[in-house]
Structure formats: C-alpha cells, structure tokens
Amino acid sequence: MAAALESLSSSIRLSSGHTIPVLGFGVAFGRAGRDPRSLTKPAVSEALKVGLRHFDTARMYNNEDHLGEVIRESGIPREDLFITTKVDSAFHEYNKTTASVTDSLQRPALDxxxxxxxxxxxxxxxxxxxxxxxxxxxxAQGKIRSAGVSNYGVKHLEEIAAAGYEAPSVNQVELHPFCQQRPIVAYCKAHNIAIEAYCPLVRGKTDDPVIVKIANRLNKDPGQVLIRWSLQHGFIPLPLSSSPARIKSNADVFDFSLTESDxxxxxxxxxxxxGSVSWNPVDTE
Incomplete structure (x- = not known):
C-alpha cells in the first residue's frame, strides 16, 4: 500500500522521468446531456483556486480549447501545471494519431x-x-512529455511489450471499490506503469453502508473516503465535479488516513x- 501522502502538491515520478500530481481533476463534462464547454471554465477555475494543478481532458470531450483558455487566464506558470489529453480509437493509426495530437496542441494553444x-x-x-x-x-520530438494508454487490459499491455516498445508511463482505467480491475492493477504495478483512476466517486453512488459507516466515523464525506482509498492504493484519482463545494471537498483529502481495517x-x-459504472472497454479484442 502507498505511503501516506502529505499534501495536494504531492507527486510521483513516471517511468518517463517526469512527475505527475497524485490527485487530478477530470473534465469529461459531456455526460448526461451536460454542455462540456460551458461547464469547463468555471469548474477548472474553481479547481485552480483550491490548488489543483493536474487536469485530464480528451479530444472527445470537446473542451480542450476551453481548458486552455482558463489556464492562460489564470496566470499560473505552465510548468506548474500537468495537462493530459487523449486520442480516441477513431484516430488510431500512425498519421491520424500524429494529426490528432497536433490538433490537441493547437486547440488549447500549448507548446x-x-x-x-x-x-x-x-x-x-x-x-x-x-x-x-x-x-x-x-x-521524442518534444511535443508530449509522457505517453500512455487508457482502458487497456493486460492483453493490450502485453502486446506493446511483445512489439518491443517500452511500457506506457500510465494506464488510466475505471477504478473504485466496486470495480477494482485487479489483474490490470497487478500487471501495471509489476511493470512500473502508473495507474490513474477514473470514476473514483462511482458517479455519485456513494450510499453503500460500508462507505457511509467509514465516512461517519472519520467525520468525512463518502466522496473523500473513496478518493482516499484510491490514493492509499497508489492510484491517481481523477474526480469530476462542477460544484464549487464538491471540488473543494474532493481536494481536501490529505488530513486523514484510512486504517488497514477500512x-x-x-x-x-x-x-x-x-461493478463498473462506465464504458470500461478493457476486454476489447
């Protein structure tokens, strides 16, 4: 189990040599009919106010440009921020992927x-x-600092190794107590692949009696317990919220620890x- 993490500024070193903050902020606001563009700027602004510096977007979220705008307007130095984006499978082919990443750099106007x-x-x-x-x-060209994958099962990771390529720096998968992806986690930990956890709050399904009992004992809310579970397992959780109060609460997870019993x-x-609450395509052929 991971050692206790002391603050929001805690980070870990990836296999690429770069560091990544241990707590991120997801901006996949397009779910359930929400407008990703109108929600992105106020939510990211609030996240920056509480000290978050790690933001996770994707081409399919249709808000890379809005993320870039709020980052530039914040005045926070670029080197103090960690920005992730993704290339979905419609653009998986050498030239298409290159073009997709080039476009993703231009949308938020990032070097x-x-x-x-x-x-x-x-x-x-x-x-x-x-x-x-x-x-x-x-x-290698300096356009990105670390390369990784998302929703990759063990077979997909093994095919990268079989092709003679280095392991990804990161594998981002759905992870929470109800969907723990144990074979994938074990493989990643054995091969120095950092594990990012999306849907760490189980999309708001936090009323399980076990979670509520632990939260009540600690005088914390269930979401904080779930994020802390992820952190103490050594995962990098990516909670998502557009609520200022919830954004602040989700970042306030460094003044307590779960016990071994918890x-x-x-x-x-x-x-x-x-136990999945998302698309979770880790078994794709």
Missing part, C-alpha cells in the same frame, strides 16, 4: 502536453500499435466487471 493517452483499445491491434508508436515519436472493508466491495 507541449504533459501526457497523451490512447483513449481506448477498440481500433484493433495493428492500429493501436501504430498509434502508440506515434506517441513515442511525438515524445481498506480491507472497502476492498471487499469488489464486484469485478459487474
């Missing part, structure tokens, strides 16, 4: 992106390997794939 992930493995083996090679070449109770909630 580089800290991390680019292949958003999912659904393009098939040949195209996703071409896409991954494109990310490595873009990194962790064991939360671990016991695992339902495997049946």
């Amino acid at each position: 580089y992106v800290d991390l680019v992930l292949l958003h999912d493995p659904r393009a098939g083996k040949t195209l996703r390997l071409e896409a991954y090679k494109a990310l490595l070449d873009l990194r 962790i064991a109770e939360l671990d016991a909630l695992d339902q495997g794939p049946a």
Whole structure:
C-alpha cells in the first residue's frame, strides 16, 4: 500500500522521468446531456483556486480549447501545471494519431502536453500499435512529455511489450471499490506503469453502508473516503465535479488516513466487471 501522502502538491515520478500530481481533476463534462464547454471554465477555475494543478481532458470531450483558455487566464506558470489529453480509437493509426495530437496542441494553444493517452483499445491491434508508436515519436520530438494508454487490459499491455516498445508511463482505467480491475492493477504495478483512476466517486453512488459507516466515523464525506482509498492504493484519482463545494471537498483529502481495517472493508466491495459504472472497454479484442 502507498505511503501516506502529505499534501495536494504531492507527486510521483513516471517511468518517463517526469512527475505527475497524485490527485487530478477530470473534465469529461459531456455526460448526461451536460454542455462540456460551458461547464469547463468555471469548474477548472474553481479547481485552480483550491490548488489543483493536474487536469485530464480528451479530444472527445470537446473542451480542450476551453481548458486552455482558463489556464492562460489564470496566470499560473505552465510548468506548474500537468495537462493530459487523449486520442480516441477513431484516430488510431500512425498519421491520424500524429494529426490528432497536433490538433490537441493547437486547440488549447500549448507548446507541449504533459501526457497523451490512447483513449481506448477498440481500433484493433495493428492500429493501436501504430498509434502508440506515434506517441513515442511525438515524445521524442518534444511535443508530449509522457505517453500512455487508457482502458487497456493486460492483453493490450502485453502486446506493446511483445512489439518491443517500452511500457506506457500510465494506464488510466475505471477504478473504485466496486470495480477494482485487479489483474490490470497487478500487471501495471509489476511493470512500473502508473495507474490513474477514473470514476473514483462511482458517479455519485456513494450510499453503500460500508462507505457511509467509514465516512461517519472519520467525520468525512463518502466522496473523500473513496478518493482516499484510491490514493492509499497508489492510484491517481481523477474526480469530476462542477460544484464549487464538491471540488473543494474532493481536494481536501490529505488530513486523514484510512486504517488497514477500512481498506480491507472497502476492498471487499469488489464486484469485478459487474461493478463498473462506465464504458470500461478493457476486454476489447
């Protein structure tokens, strides 16, 4: 289990040599009919106010430009920020991936992106390997700093190794007590691949009696317990919210720790794939 984390500024070193803040902020605001563009700027502004510096977007979220605007308007030095974007499978092929990343740099007007992930493995083996090679070449050109993947199962990670490519710096998957992706987590930890957790708040389904009991004992809210569970497992959680109060609460998770007993109770909630609340395409061929 990961050591106690002391502050919002805590970070870990990726295999690429760059550091990544241990707590991020997701900006996938297009779910449930919400307008991603109108929500992005106020939410990111609030996240910056509470001290968050790690932001996770994607081409398919349709808000890379709005993220760039609020970052520039904040006046915070670029080197103090960590920006992730993603290339979805519709653009997985060497030239398409290169063009997609180039476009993703232009939309927020950034000189580089800290991390680019292949958003999912659904393009098939040949195209996703071409896409991954494109990310490595873009990194060599200085356009991105770290290359990674998202929603990759063990077979997808193994095919990267079999092709002779270095392991991704990051694999971002759905992770929370109800969907723990244990084989993927074990593989990533064994191969020095950092694990990012999306949907760490189970999309608001936080009324499980175990979670509520632990939250009440600690005088914390259930969301804080879930984020802390993720952090103490060594994951990098990416909670999403447009509520200023919730954004602040989700960042306020460094003044307490879960006990070993708490962790064991939360671990016991695992339902495997049946516990997923998202698309979770880790079994794609």
